[in-house]
Every structure is written in C-alpha cells, then in structure tokens.
Amino acid sequence: MSSPFNHAQRRDRLRQRLASLNLDLLLITRPVNVRYLTGFSGDSTALLCLPGKDLLVSDGRYSEQLARECPEVDSFIRPPSVTLVMALAEVLRSTNAHRIGIEANHVTVAEAETWRESVPQASWKPCQDAVETLRRVKDPAEVAAITQAIGMAERSWETLQPLLSRLETESEVAAELERHMRREGAVGSAFATIVAAGANAALPHYHPGAVLLNGASQLLVDWGAQEKHGYRSDLTRVLAWQKVDGMPGLDEAYTAAVAAQTAGAAELRPGNTAGDVDRAVRSVLATHGVEHLFVHGSGHGIGLDIHEAPFFRPGNAQELQAGMVVTLEPGIYCPGRLGMRIEDDYLVTPDGGVRLSRLPQGMNPGIG
DSSP, X not given: OOOSSOHHHHHHHHHHHHHHTTOSEXXXXXXXXXXXXXXXXXXXXXEEEETTEEEEEEEGGGHHHHHHHXXXXXXXXEOTTSOHHHHHHHHHHHHTOXXXXXXXXXXXXXXXXXXXXXXXXXXXXXXXXXXXHHHTSOOHHHXXXXXXXXXXXXXXXXXXXXXXGGOOBHHHHHHHHHHHHHHTTOSEESSOOEEEEGGGGGSTTOOOOSOBOTTOSEEEEEEOEEOTTSOBOOEEEXXXXXXXXXXXXXXXXXXXXXXXXXXXXXXXXXXXXXXXHHHHHHHHHHHTTOGGGOOSOSEEEOSSSSSEEEEEOTTOOOBOOTTOEEEEOOEEEETTTEEEEOBEEEEEETXXXXXXXXXXXXXXXXXX
C-alpha cells in the first residue's frame, strides 16, 4: 500500500527531541504511535528510535507486512519462543543505550520492571506524550485523509435515511450505517457507532440494542468512518419524530446546541486555548438555561485516535495551533426524557476554524 505520508520526516522530528529529553533511545510501544512514525498497521510491534537509526521489533506474522508498509525501516523478527517484552530486552541490551525513554502512559509496571532487570546499566525515563505532541498538528496529507473519512461517513448517512422506515431497532440502524461506510471505502467504523432511540439518547455513550424505533420521540446517531490509513471522522445528528412535552423540548434543545457549537467554532483560532473554546460553548448553553444538562467536554482532536489532544474542557490551557483537526459536540441530556447533541469536524487555520463536515446542521426530520 502506497502512503502519502512522510514517515521518515516524522521520525527525524522525534529524533531531534532525544537530545532535549536527554535520551540515547526512545522506545515506542503504543501501536497507534508506531503507525504514525512508520506506517505499519499491525500490532505486537515496537519501534526503537536512536540517533541515526530506527528499528522495529516484531514477529514472523508481520515479516511480509513490514516489508510492504515500511521497507525503509530495519526490523528484528523475534522467534515464536520469545515474547515481545523479552525480545525488546534483548535488543535494548545490544544497543548499549544508557538513557532510555519509555511511553509512560502505555507501558505496564511489569513490562518496565522486566526491562530494568534485563538492562540494569541503563537509566529509565518515563516520557509522556512524546509522539502525541507531534501528532497534534496535522500535515496536508493527514487533513486530506480525515476529510476523506468525513465524506465516507456523510455519504453513508445520506444513503441510510431513506432506508430507515425498513429498520426496526437501534442495532439494525447501526449495522446498516456501518455497512454503507464500508461500501464507501472505509476499513471500518471509527468507533462503536451510537444509535439511541427516545430517552436512551440521554446516555452520551449509549450502546445500541434491540430497542424498537417505533414510538420513539427521537433518534440520536453518533458515527464515524476510518479510512485505509487509519484516520477517522466523528459526527452526530438527531432525527425527530414527535414533540416531547416539557422543557427543553427537542426544538429548543437543538437550537441551543447549534448556537453553542457556532460560538465554540468562532473561538477556533491559533493562540486561543482549549478552555476558551469550552467556555464559549458553555456560555451559550447558560443563556438558554441548560448548561447544567451538559455533562462532558465540548470536543476533542481527531486523527489516528478518535479522541486526542486538544481536549475542550474547562480550564484547559493548551493553545490551539493551525493544522489541528477537532470536533465540537455540545449536548443537552435530560435523563429519562431526551438527549440532544450535534457534532461536526473542524480544521484550525491561521484565519480561524473551517468546518470540514458538510451535512446540514438543522435537526433532521424523522421518518413518520
């Protein structure tokens, strides 16, 4: 599979950080970070980043895949009798590195202890977000891949809507939507699709089940596609079938959510903080009297992970940078009654936020 990404340049950028981190070697074990740095899409594989050299440690299942996906990176193939942890210990000893960094958020205590015991002469430094920091700002090829994933998801949604009258349950809707995303070229869903009928929509991370759509006041759908290089999209829309008594009703809730999203998007400028964006969202919800019904962050970055920095939450001082791709997803949740959320994907540019998703932002009419 040909790749539009310059993985060698990414590794060089990471290598430039070794001196500032006072490291001889950085061990990358998180699969998504290995993929970002090499293009390798498998698992059970680690990357050693040293001055002037990179080495992938894997096993025989991936010999051909490594040669296809990242032929420019040397590899060490462990035998079946040796675990990845022990193979890494062997390779680390052979490097004679004295200052070794590990991904502190993604290594178990047992793994770290094994390496310390196997390479006692080395000093070990826990490193947080060494690769994730590089991943925050997307290059044009990454933006194109995310935009492609958005298009796959949107076309699938448009194809699904005329078919809804034939579907009976939440699970059927989720399966049909995922089927259409694959037909559009996606390798799969970006995450477990959320389809929530009626009051189930008040559960932000609801899992669809055999719940009948018939008689539900609304249908909330949160979905995304993953394109062939691993980049993802994330969207949410609501279908309304009937009026809900009480305040806020569906129309009022959706008006508040769209206004809050618009206010947040206006703050997507380099130099503003993630907390500034979240504050703008919450301020609008407060003017509608529903801020207390908003129970999660206002959005997050997307890329190879569905949730990555920046995270739009109260007080987050991380500054936005041009090239970040993010979602904004204000929601209103009334337990036992309704849930309302709108979510779109945006690119931060020097001139402000640009909405990459193209679906209409108004509340979708229902099927009956």
